[in-house]
Amino acid sequence: MPTIEKRTVTETKAIPYSTKRVNDSSLAKGTTRVSTRGVAGVKTLTYEVTLTNGTQTGKKLVRTVITKQPVTQVTRVGTKVAQKCDPNYSGACVPIASDVDCAGGSGNGPAYVRGPVQVIGSDIYDLDRDGDGTACD
Structure with missing residues (x-):
């Protein structure tokens, strides 16, 4: 008779940050400057894993939690004409x-x-x- 076992497994995945461009009339046209550096976020995924005779036979996502929000990278784009x-x-x-x-x-x-x-x-x-x-x- 097969041995069936269920385990809870967690893993983390990076959440890529988004980028945003903002016009800035104090910077010369053609100039860009990063005012806020982007930072990747982290999400924790919890799975219920089924093992049959020690071999994984099923994996079901039961919960996703964002443990660290990503920070949007903001780049200022110069519009000032010299x-x-x-x-x-x-x-x-x-x-x-x-x-x-x-x-x-x-x-x-x-x-x-x-x-x-x-x-x-x-x-x-x-x-x-x-x-x-x-x-x-």
């Missing part, structure tokens, strides 16, 4: 364009700067009308 500033000016970013005028003035752009702006090189956009070294004041 603006190039004319090196002839300091104090504010004077964009490089076909023409730059003081914001709020009578100029027609196409680009504008809000001052005051110090002229440290050539005043190529004629922003310092009174010649005192400070433009858009």
